[in-house]
Amino acid sequence: MKNIILIAKREFLTQVRKKSFIILTLLAPLLIVGFGALIALMFKANESTHSFNVIDKSGLFQNKLKSDENLKYIYLPEANEASLKAALRDMQGIDGLLIIPKLENNDFSKLEEETKLLVNKKIGFGTKNNISIDLEKIIRSEKIKALGLNETQIKDIDKGFTLKAENVVDEKTEDNDMVFSVKYGLSMVLMYVVFMFIIIYGVRVMRSVLEEKNNRVVEIIISSVKPFELMMGKIIGVTMVALTQFIIWITMSVVAALFLNTGFAAMNENLPVGGEEAAVVTKAFDPQNLAAEVSHTLLEMNFPLIIFVFIVFFLLGYIFYSAMYAAIGSAVDNETETQQFTLFAILPLMIGMYGSITVTNNPEGPMAFWLSIIPFTSPVAMIARIPFGVPAWQIVLSTALLIGATFLMVFIASKVYKVGILMYGNKATLKELWKWIKN
Numbered sequence: 001m002k003n004i005i006l007i008a009k010r011e012f013l014t015q016v017r018k019k020s021f022i023i024l025t026l027l028a029p030l031l032i033v034g035f036g037a038l039i040a041l042m043f044k045a046n047e048s049t050h051s052f053n054v055i056d057k058s059g060l061f062q063n064k065l066k067s068d069e070n071l072k073y074i075y076l077p078e079a080n081e082a083s084l085k086a087a088l089r090d091m092q093g094i095d096g097l098l099i100i101p102k103l104e105n106n107d108f109s110k111l112e113e114e115t116k117l118l119v120n121k122k123i124g125f126g127t128k129n130n131i132s133i134d135l136e137k138i139i140r141s142e143k144i145k146a147l148g149l150n151e152t153q154i155k156d157i158d159k160g161f162t163l164k165a166e167n168v169v170d171e172k173t174e175d176n177d178m179v180f181s182v183k184y185g186l187s188m189v190l191m192y193v194v195f196m197f198i199i200i201y202g203v204r205v206m207r208s209v210l211e212e213k214n215n216r217v218v219e220i221i222i223s224s225v226k227p228f229e230l231m232m233g234k235i236i237g238v239t240m241v242a243l244t245q246f247i248i249w250i251t252m253s254v255v256a257a258l259f260l261n262t263g264f265a266a267m268n269e270n271l272p273v274g275g276e277e278a279a280v281v282t283k284a285f286d287p288q289n290l291a292a293e294v295s296h297t298l299l300e301m302n303f304p305l306i307i308f309v310f311i312v313f314f315l316l317g318y319i320f321y322s323a324m325y326a327a328i329g330s331a332v333d334n335e336t337e338t339q340q341f342t343l344f345a346i347l348p349l350m351i352g353m354y355g356s357i358t359v360t361n362n363p364e365g366p367m368a369f370w371l372s373i374i375p376f377t378s379p380v381a382m383i384a385r386i387p388f389g390v391p392a393w394q395i396v397l398s399t400a401l402l403i404g405a406t407f408l409m410v411f412i413a414s415k416v417y418k419v420g421i422l423m424y425g426n427k428a429t430l431k432e433l434w435k436w437i438k439n
Helices: 002-016 019-045 078-090 108-114 125-146 151-158 177-214 217-222 227-269 275-281 287-299 303-331 335-359 366-373 378-388 392-420 430-438
Strands: 050-056 071-075 096-100 116-119
Touching (some): 002 019, 071 125, 078 096, 108 125, 125 151, 177 227, 177 303, 177 335, 177 378, 227 303, 303 335, 303 378, 303 392, 366 378, 366 392, 378 392, 392 430
16 A cells, blocks of 8 residues: 555656646636637627518518617518619628518418518528518417407417426425526536546546556566556546646636626626616626526535535546556557557446436436446436435445446456556557456
8 A cells, every 4th residue: 555655646746746737727717718708709700780671562570570789670662672683682781682472361371482582692591590580470479469369468378387396205396497407507517527537537547657668667666566556556646636636626616706706796786876777787687696596506405415426426437447548558559559449438438428418307217327327337427417316225326336346447457457567569459458357
């Protein structure tokens, strides 16, 4: 154990002293936020306002097609139709001509068939779809009015229906949309974090092993420690690196959240008029109120259990797959050869991650159960399920199976590592790996 601790300490200090680690740890959250903002700006930059001339022969749509920041409707007399068609090709600032025919005998189907949109440029599917939706809303309203209903009755027809469900087993009200959205978001974030950390730091273990093997440094180290001690020291050392980075990111996130919350509070206090007008001004977008709602929902969840399950399954899953990556690194001579073996490590994780997306729709279904029980997928699937609530016996069973599988994987990896770490110039095959495991 002393040798394992010494190797883990060396591996930890070697990694955290690198400039790349410090830069990545401090800048990664900012890069993620910046990347998200860049994507949003790219979508925004590709948006543009489209202007369309409208000839409404039916009279139903006159001044009912409302312009907005993306679509502008310009109504023109029916007498101008021929001249507008002729000039459309060379028009500047006008993207098309919408021609709506007369409505005969309340035949809305014929109206739809004969309505035309003439364009002089490619407007994109989204713009065309938005125009269709605007027309559809007005036609729907006219159809309902034809039945003798007024505006109040139409609005009443459009009212949604909120169904409140009560779980007779847990004796509590089932999740509403906000609670479900928060749980779903937390589930996806935790699952994705575990998935990425296992892959990133598992690959780091593999590269570390491969680097020492190629530099022949391992021959000197092996003379002083056992291969198993060297492998476990590397795994534990990189685990501590991952936890250190994770703790720093959590701290940065908490500080940022507190800072933003304080900023939103100050913003509301400095609005020109007090409470009621402030509520009106921020009605369209009230980040503080939304943050308070999300925080309240999160606080009502069983966070001690969620954190416990997250840490246990993250650590066990990481050790499980890191042992696999260490074995791969010891069995090959270069990074190119790792590609034929890393699929065995990545594929189960991907099955667990993408399978867990369906788990959120039915957290107690057979897919959710088996993905969170099988050790190859449970590190991500169980974490995806835990915000929705998991029976205690399933958590215990899954943890026990994952512990047993982790010990077994470490044992198998140590057998491969023991032989492969001193093999040079001999490309390992699956047949040879099986021989190393059996011996």
